[in-house]
Amino acid sequence: MSTTKSLPLRAVFKVWRELGLPDDFEDSIISRNSHIFKLVDAYEPNTHILTLTDEMRDKSFVACVENWRVMECCRENCAVDRTEIRYSFKHSYPPGMRLVRDFKAKVKEWQRLPYVGPYEEMGEKKRSKAGIMGLEKRAVAIVHEFLSLTVERMVEVEKISHFRKSFAIDLNIRDLFLDHPGMFYLSTKGKRHTVFLREGYERGCLIDPNPVYNARRKLLDLVVLGRHAMLINNESRSVENCQTQKPCLQDEGRDESI
Structure with missing residues (x-):
């Protein structure tokens, strides 16, 4: 997705966990796949700078949204007009969010808008209204693809901002998420702002968890189970200690009263 087919290695280090990479990915992934990557x-x-080899630069990649478009076209009760599906993205809104007529019209117009895909070569930037809207939609497509590649379909806004220059995104990343509430959910809990891909979740749960996510959940469950068992064990020991110490305390009390 980078315009130069390269990224600063320090930016990748920012999101290695979100992308499901091992902590030694520089050696285990990059060095061992010299036919794909080079530093x-x-x-x-x-x-x-992490870059693709000349051989890989000529490869063509397909964005994740294309899979959804194919599935929508094949559905009988398709929610999107098949003539518009080529440039459309899946939208879903939180319960209770009221969509006014003007907003619906703008979304429909935006869905029809052609744009240059995240893996396509970007030509000269046009400063016309249509050109600016096309650049904005390309930025949305890039962020959508980036989130689709993460383990939990989420990333901190600060981390993804490190890729703005490489992805040629001239817009404010945070504003981009706020302008498209049907695609992104921006969590502002605590000091960290995190963006979620709405289509990846249903009622707060990840719809299609991948093997890395499942492995992490199992590890977390084991840790929680271990702590719970340790807590119960400590409580049992405390009770036993109290029971063994209680007669002594009573005896001491009797001695003092005499």
């Missing part, structure tokens, strides 16, 4: 020196000191 080159950057212009800045103490940094490296």
Whole structure:
């Protein structure tokens, strides 16, 4: 998705966990797949650039949204007009959110708007109204694809901001999420702002968890179970200690009263 088919390695380090990479991915993934990746020196000191090999640069990639478009076209009760599906994205809104007529009209117009896909070569930037809208939709498509590649369909806004320059996104990332509530949910709990891909969740649960997510959940369950067992064990020991110490305390009390 990068315009130069390369990324600063330090930016990848920011999201290695979100992408499901091992903590030693520089050695276990990059170094062992030299036919796909290569590291080159950057212009800045103490940094490296992760880039695709010449062979991989010529490969074509398909965005995740294309799978949804194919499925929608094949459905009998398709919610989106088949003539508009080519540039459409899945939208879903939280219960209770009232959609006014003007907003619906703008979304419908936006769905029809052509744009350059995240893996396609971006031509010259046009400063016309249509050109700016196309750039904005391309930015949405890039962020949508990025979130689709993460383990939990979520990432901190601060982390994804490190890719703005590489992805040629000139817009404010946070505003991008707020302008498209049907695609993204922005959580502002605590000091960290996190963006979720709405279509990846249903009633707060991940719809299609991948093997990495399942493995992490099992590990977390084991940790919680271990702590729970430790807590019960400690409570049992405390009760036993109290029971064994109680007669002594009573005897001491009797001695003092005499």
